[in-house]
Amino acid sequence: MKFGPESGETAKEIVARKDLERRAGVGVHKNEFWWGIGEKSTAQSIQTLISQHGGSTVLFSAIKDQKPPNKGSAADALVWRKYRMLGGDILQDIPKHVLITSAAVTKRGTIRTRHFALVCNSSVPLKIGGRAFRFSNFHYKNLSKDGKLGKSARGTRTTTALVRWTSSAISGAECDSLIDFSADPWAPCCV
Secondary structure (H helix, E strand, O other): EEEEEEOOOOOOHHHHHHHHHHOOOHHHOEEEEEEEOOOOHHHHHHHHHHHHOOOOEEEEOOOOOOOOOOOOOOHHHEEEEEOEEEEEEEOEEEOOOEEEEEEEEEOOOOOOOOEEEEEEEEEOOOOOOOEEEOOOOHHHHEEEEOOOOOOOOOOOOOOOOOOOOOOOOHHHHHOOEEEOOOEEEEEEEEO
């Protein structure tokens, strides 16, 4: 996941809020946080990666341009309090410690009626530059919602399911992205 400023919050504020969320979880929700992913097709491809390919790590990378967007503010944000499991019909309450927000208006200018999120778990604090490590985009391809591998232009994806498609060793020279922190996907995974 690449992340940056959204709905009036800076990337640092979002990560700090998600870490507070992670620390506030108790019992079955200990170390749990929910990360908004916005689009149904992205949620579907992530669900496919987890269920069919054993995807076990979520990587988070701050975008390079951290300037606040020209439009959008906290007043233009929605707070989501109910969810359905991906593909499900039963509406449930989002756990009390979780705060999922999104822009109120879509890129097409319509009022947002749906938003998707990935449920994650991390036993270590979340922070930009926290346990940073490098990543090589060349060795990975996007996984579509129907389970097919596809192309992705380097550095342009925001949220995507990635599958390693090479078996060769990764050299330091091939590492072109910085991963700020990672987490485990957590049930119910995509909502």
